Amino acid sequence: MKPAPFDYLAVDDLAGATAALADGAKPMGGNQSLGPMLNLRLARPAALVDLSLVPELRTVEESAEWVRLGAAITHAEIEDGEVPDPTGGWLRAAAANIAYRAVRNRGTLGGSLAHADPAADWVIVMTGLCATALLAGPSGTRRVPLEDFLTGPFATGLRDGEILTAVEIPRPGAGARWGYWKYMRQVGEFAKASAAVLVDRERGRLRCTVGALGRQPLVLAEPEALLAAEVTPREALAQALPGRSPADLALHATALARALAEAGIGDAA
Amino acid sequence: MKRGAGPTAKGVGARLERREDARYLLGRGRYVGDIRLPGMLEIAFVRSPLAHARLCRLDKPAEGGDRVFAAADLVGVAGIRADSGLPGFRSSVQPILAEAKVRHVGEPIAACLAETRALAEDLAERVELDLEELPAVHDMLRARDPEAPLLHEHWDENAFLETAVDRGFEAAIRDAAVVVKRSYRTARQCMAPLEGRGCLAVWDRHLELLTLHSATQMPHIVRTGLAECLGLDHGQVRVVAPDVGGGFGYKGILLAEEVCAAFLAMKLDRPIRWLEDRREHLIAGANCREHAYEVTGYAAADGELLAVDCQAIVDSGAYSSYPFSACLEAAQVGSILPGPYKMRGYRCRTWSVATNKPPILPFRGVARTGVCFAMELTMDALARELGMTPEAIRLRNLVAPAEMPFTNITNKDFDSGDYPEALRRVVEAIDVQGVRARQAAQSGGSRIGVGFAVFCEQGAHGTSVYHGWGIPMVPGFEQATARLTPDGGLELRVGVHSHGQSLETTLAQIVYEEIGIDPAKVKLVHGDTAYTPYSTGTWGSRCIVMAGGAVAAASATLGERIRRIAAHLMQADPDDVTLADGMARAGSSEIPLAEVARTWYRAPQLLPDDVDPRGLEATEGYKTVRDTGTFSYAAHAVVVSVDLDLGDVKLLDYVIVEDAGTMINPMVVDGQVHGGAVQGIGTALFEEMPFDAAGQPLASTLADYHLPVAADIPAIRILHMETPSPLSRFGQKGIGESGAIGPPAAIANAVNDALAPLGVEMTEVPLTPERILRALARAREVAA
């Protein structure tokens, strides 16, 4: 279990990183997902460019409306409150439940989203919070809402040579409620089922998101019906994913019910 | 005062802190992976990607091909053979590198050498194989079907061995009021010591000596096996086991990889190292435990267990491994299934079948974990059928203390103990009444349940038990050498090896008990065949009984010689001399042992004329009073909560009442029980090495193979009983495996207690959420 030979590139800034990508290097964040694939020789890049210390990816910007967290900020930094949490603790709580501490010390927000594991925490949490991905590439920068950025299992809208530089997280309004629930059998495992519920009436953001479905997060089209208990989680999921059997969706329906409960939306099961 | 009590106690019974802790806790242990030698090359093996195939061709790469070695290059090397003498045993030879055929995924085919493991893996990638795939035998239940492809073509069916016992079965079932029949399965597992296997082989031209540094728990056995495979004299082979990071049975096995590394070290005259990585370990290495049972239990209306009938299949994998062979597991099922119970009749047939999977190896508890699972679930099934409580049916049938020593239906000699009392205590400690009250009040999406398991564990069994198996290894007298050093310290040499058992502490306590030398001055020399007496090593919960007994005997003999010299120096009668706290005393005079030692080694002119010329070094051999084994026993009780939506099982409380006889060090006993119980919880809830129909292992990383983690484990409460064994030196009983035996049975019984009202009965471990949800769904269908 040793990687095939590769070159390691350290760069001074984002421009250096973009140039390395143009030369065919693969970006590397905390190496917590890439590393195992390298070791199993499932990934065999000729060169890796290390983004974990690139200054532009380590910055935080704040406005009245949002907080932008650089892509190279680690799970542990979010967990420890070393960067601002616009949600008043929801991000910190989510971060604290990713993998275990050794992984969190290195794993990055950007790496997790770019990796786009369907069961990953940030993938669902950031989608659930209506966050936006900020990208920089050879033809400039662009903004893509997370639900569009994530296009499938382990697939994103990143174009050739593009880097995820930051995530913009909108500040919730007063009285906003949030529920994030995932089922993992053991600490440190990826979720078998997960769901996030955001009820932010002041800002007009209602969102029910379901993860760990083996695809990009599912953003339910009619959250109001769920919140009003007009449909059950089971029914909502069956409607949204008609191709899947009820048995396949049972665990996910439970996750959604429990996320709703965490958000204080009655006993929605 | 109770033996071993008090803050300054250091002898038998003292909770002495572990002497090895300073080294381990500060990360200063020295493992095979820490040893580097000049000129060393590392091996990466080319391993079979297929479960069953003909190896038609192997092409070495043009560049570096001279560093690639295949079967044909291993001139004069014999494969590994571990036959059993039991009638009908079919023999297999495990090639060091695969020859014409591969028989499991991960089987070594070629060894590739380079300066680093990474470079060796680069080289291994360039070796090309031409394999002609054959249908694989992946399902042990169908391995003996006439149409199944044969693994070993000279066999007539895929079975190493079939055994049968019948003890008055037909007569016993006549009065049966209830009969329950169940099928049980335990998953194939992969035991997972923190440190994997590994070895470093060096050929010394000057001494004409092959030294194999190996992560092994049985260095002498590895030496014997290695010498036989390589055609060397024993005198040309030395095996050194440095610190070993857990073994659990896996590290008792002679591996093909070790033989290969040793051969290459001799051939190339360079140190050769192989360090197993976790992927090799999971795919090819440490497989264990896969059992299937059909059990029928017969009971009388009052709950008396009349008879048990069983057919058991163990998936032994592709080869018979050295030295325990492919049949120990299944054949033991036949002899230990009755557990701690009395019964009138018993019948059991077992098959050790061969499949295209890695050889099954003995894992802590060996057959006992599966057997306890099958027997204890059957007891609960009978109890439900009879409308009895689980505790009542067990109390009705456990061997009673007044019946001890007791010879059970398969002629196991239970040495001592009070099995019913262990159960009574655990029932009280787990608060069964409280659980029943909570159950009556529960509602919502989860259910709680309580479950029990009672079992006994034969440990330290010796010659009379093992010669019958006819395997390459039979334990005899266990020896130890005690040597007083010139400064009055003690050097202790034993052939067993510690891979976590705290022998550096406990054996030193025994020395202290016998001759009063402070444990801090006792140096344990072990893990080196050049320094230690021959021993079968560390397995079968035998060390503290066998090596402990040998250490006591050698210490006593040494003590006698010390007393004689001391008596002379003090002008006293030898019979009046006592040894304590590093001093020899007689009446009001005393001299330090260092003075006695100095006299023998450095001032022999002061010795008495009739001094024993063997001096201050004594080797003694030891056997227990009877070598049928000590029987420790335990009662486990657990309270679980099952989430009906998730199928998730949480352990709310876990109590173990166990009897290790006299505890040499209760803290170490607790450690053994805790560690074992955690592994048993792994068997119960998490660990599973599935294979697909092509024989491909589906859990090749620790992301897929789930080990129990700290957060899964409740604060396990251990309560001790202490019935001394009449067979061993201090009354101690082997306890090393005990913890790992009970959990699958206790936890499954608790889950069944929780889910029985919903019509669910689980009969397979691990109890994964998927299995529980499937069972709940089936029960709903049946109910609808």
Ligand SMILES: Cc1cc2nc3c(=O)[nH]c(=O)nc-3n(C[C@H](O)[C@H](O)[C@H](O)COP(=O)(O)OP(=O)(O)OC[C@H]3O[C@@H](n4cnc5c(N)ncnc54)[C@H](O)[C@@H]3O)c2cc1C
């Ligand atoms: C044992 C273990 C358990 C885990 N459990 C969980 C869990 O419970 N929940 C969870 O969410 N995650 C879990 N993870 C994954 C972990 O969170 C990783 O940190 C994360 O998936 C990847 O982040 P990284 O910074 O390590 O990215 P890397 O591994 O370095 O990179 C991952 C991928 O993203 C690309 N990439 C990285 N950064 C960028 C960027 N800025 N722009 C464009 N592409 C980029 C890389 O090229 C690569 O393809 C676990 C990991 C391990 C090893």
